[in-house]
C-alpha cells in the first residue's frame with residue numbers, strides 16, 4: 001500500500017488541512033468546528049460535528065483535485081465528460097473516507113473527541129439528484145473514472161429539489177419535497193468565476209457576411225446564467241480527484257434589482273424568478289405528461305453550459321477549437337443531453353464561424369450516446385411548436401442536420417421513402433415531433449446499449465435502420481456498479497472476511513473474487529459467511545422495525561425487490577405469489593413452509609396511478625398477512641419507505657434472494673441485480689437485461705431462472721395475448737386474483753384494486769399472468785434450496801465470487817478503450 005494510507009505522524013509533523021494521520025485529523029476537525037462554524041466543542045450538535053468532519057475531509061481532497069486539474073490542463077491529457085441530467089451520488093462522507101483511505105483514522109480522531117463516526121455517517125442528507133438506475137449509474141461511473149485515474153468531469157444540473165421523499169400513509173405513497181440543501185452542503189464549491197450565458201426563445205435573423213458566408217444571428221427572448229457548483233470525486237487509493245460540475249441557474253446581472261431602476265421593476269423580478277426556476281426541481285420519470293417545456297429548457301441549459309465549459313478548458317490547454325475531439329470525449333447519458341448535437345454545431349458554426357463540414361466532423365468525433373430504454377413510451381420526443389418557441393436556432397440546425405442526413409440515406413437506399421420517414425429526425429406522423437434518439441444516433445460516433453441483450457435488441461428494433469446504415473457505430477457496454485460503495489462501505493463485515501480469505505487484491509480488481517471458489521465448500525468458511533449475512537439481516541430487521549413497526553425474524557429467508565415501481569418490473573407478480581402462499585397457509589395451517597420475509601422498496605412517479613396502486617396493494621397484503629394467526633409469522637411483508645441510496649446500503653447486504661422479474665426485453669440492464677449479487681444474494685429472474693450475463697457468470701445451477709424469453713414474449717403478443725386462459729388453467733392464480741378483487745386487502749373495499757386486476761386480466765402489455773406458473777414453480781425451488789443450508793451457502797458464495805464482471809471499473813475500462821480512447825494519468829502530490 002502506498003504511504004498516504006499508512007501515515008501516522010505526530011500532529012506537529014503533518015501539514016494542516018492535508019495530513020492523513022489521526023492527530024492531524026483531530027486537530028483540523030476541532031479547528032473547523034470553531035473557526036468555520038463558530039461552535040463550541042462542549043455543546044456542538046452531531047450535525048455540527050458532521051460539518052466539521054466533512055470540511056476536514058474536503059480539505060484533504062482539495063490538494064488532490066488541484067493536482068488532477070493541473071495534470072489534465074498542463075499535461076494535455078484527454079478528458080472524459082459524462083453528460084447526465086442525473087447524478088444520484090448518495091451520501092458522500094463514508095465513500096470519501098474509504099477512497100482517501102482514512103476511515104479508521106477518522107474514527108479514532110473522533111473517538112478521542114467523544115464522538116462516534118457512525119453517528120455522523122447517519123446524519124448526512126443525500127443529494128437525490130436522480131430517479132433511479134440511470135442516475136446511480138452516472139455516480140458509479142464517476143467513482144470508477146477517478147479510481148482508474150481517467151481525467152474526467154461529470155456535467156449535470158444542481159437541482160434545488162431532488163427526487164421527492166416518500167412517506168406511506170394509509171398504505172398509499174405520499175410525496176414530500178426533498179430539502180437536501182436546508183442544512184447546507186459541505187461538499188460543494190461554488191464557482192462564480194465559472195459561469196456561462198444560455199439563450200432561450202426569441203427569433204433568428206440570417207444575413208451574408210463580408211466574406212459572402214451565410215450567417216445566422218439568434219436574437220433571444222431571454223438569457224439565463226449558469227454557475228458551476230463543483231463536488232470533488234476522489235478515486236480509491238489513488239491521488240486522482242475528478243470533479244462533478246453541476247450547473248445552477250441564476251438571473252443575468254443586468255436583471256439584478258439595483259441595476260434596474262430605469263426599467264420595469266416587476267418585469268425584473270419576474271425574470272429573476274424565471275431564471276432561478278430552471279434548476280429548481282428534478283423531473284420524475286415515468287410521468288405520463290413528461291413533455292414539459294421546463295424539462296427541455298433544463299436539458300438545453302446544462303448542455304450549453306457544459307459544452308461552453310469544455311471549449312473554455314480547451315483554450316486554457318492552449319489548443320485550437322479544431323482539436324476539441326482530441327482533447328475531450330463527451331458521453332450522452334441517454335437522450336436527455338442529446339441537444340448537445342445541435343448546440344455544439346451552433347457554438348462552432350455561429351459563434352466561431354467554422355465551416356459546417358468541419359464542425360460536423362468535430363461534433364461527431366466528440367460525442368457518443370448511451371441508450372437506456374427500448375420502451376416506446378420512454379423514447380424522448382418534443383413537439384415542434386414548443387421546440388421552435390423555446391430553441392428556434394437549434395431547430396434550424398436540426399433541420400439542416402436532417403436534410404444532409406436524409407440525403408445520405410437516399411443515396412444508400414434510393415427510392416425507399418418509407419425508410420426516410422422512419423429514420424428522419426422529425427416524426428411526421430400526426431403532430432410533428434423531434435426524435436431525440438435519432439438526433440443522438442446521427443450526431444455521435446458511437447452508440448451503445450447497457451447490457452448484451454439490450455444492445456442486440458436496440459440494433460434489431462428501435463435503431464434498426466441506423467444499425468444497418470452504420471453497423472460499426474454500434475456496440476455494447478454492459479453496466480457495472482462500484483464495489484467501493486456497494487461492497488466495502490455497505491458491507492464492511494463481508495469485506496473483512498474477503499480480505500482474510502483471499503487477500504486484498506479484490507479491492508482493486510473485482511475479478512479476483514473468483515478465488516473464493518476454492519473456499520465455497522469449506523465448512524468453517526461457510527459458517528463465517530453465514531454469520532456475516534445473519535448480522536446484516538439483523539441490522540436490516542432493526543431498521544425495518546423502526547421505519548415501519550413491523551417485527552421480522554432474521555432467520556427467515558429475506559426475499560427482496562427494491563427498484564422504481566413500474567408495471568414492467570412486475571412488483572405485482574411478486575405480490576400475486578405472496579397471496580398464493582397466504583392462501584396455501586389459510587387452507588392448511590399445518591403446511592410446512594420456508595419462513596420468508598418479503599421486502600419491497602421503491603418510489604412510484606407521482607402521476608403514475610397504477611404504480612401507486614401497486615404500492616397500496618403491497619401494503620394491503622402486509623396489513624392482512626403479517627398479523628393473521630393462521631400465518632403464524634411464517635410470512636412477513638414489508639414495504640420499506642423511501643428507498644434511496646442511503647437505505648439501499650443496508651438492504652443489499654441483507655438479502656438472501658434478489659427479485660429481478662421484469663418482462664423479458666423490457667429492463668435495459670438493471671444494476672440493483674448486480675449489487676445484490678455482489679453481496680451474496682441469489683437471483684430469481686427472467687432472461688432480461690444484465691440478468692442474462694449474471695446467469696452466464698454464476699452458472700445456471702446458482703440462478704433461479706423462470707419466465708418467457710424475449711422472443712417468446714413477442715410471439716405471444718403477435719398471436720394475441722389472452723390472460724384469461726392462464727387463469728382458467730390455474731386455480732391458485734384464479735383464487736389469488738379473486739381474493740385481491742374481493743376487497744380482502746383493502747379493508748373490504750372491492751373497488752380499490754379493480755383497475756389493477758382488470759389490467760392483469762384484460763390489457764396487460766407485460767404478460768404478468770403468462771409468467772405466473774413458471775415463477776411460482778421456481779419459487780418452490782428456492783424454498784427447497786434454502787432447506788439445504790450448506791447448498792444455499794455455496795450458491796451464495798458463488799454469487800459473490802462471480803460478480804467481478806459487474807464492477808463499474810470493467811465498464812469504464814471498456815468505454816475508455818473502445819469509445820473514448822483515453823488512458824490513465826498518474827497523479828503525484830507535491831510534498
Ligand code: 26Q
Pocket residue numbers: 131132133134135137283284285286290291295372373380450479667668669670671689
Ligand atoms: C425523461 C423526460 C422527461 C422527464 C424525465 C425523463 C426521464 C428521467 C429519468 C426518463 C428516464 C429516466 C431514467 C431512466 C433509467 O433509470 N433507466 C435505467 O437505466 C439503468 C442504467 O442503465 C438501467 O440499468 C435500467 O434498466 C434502466 O431502466
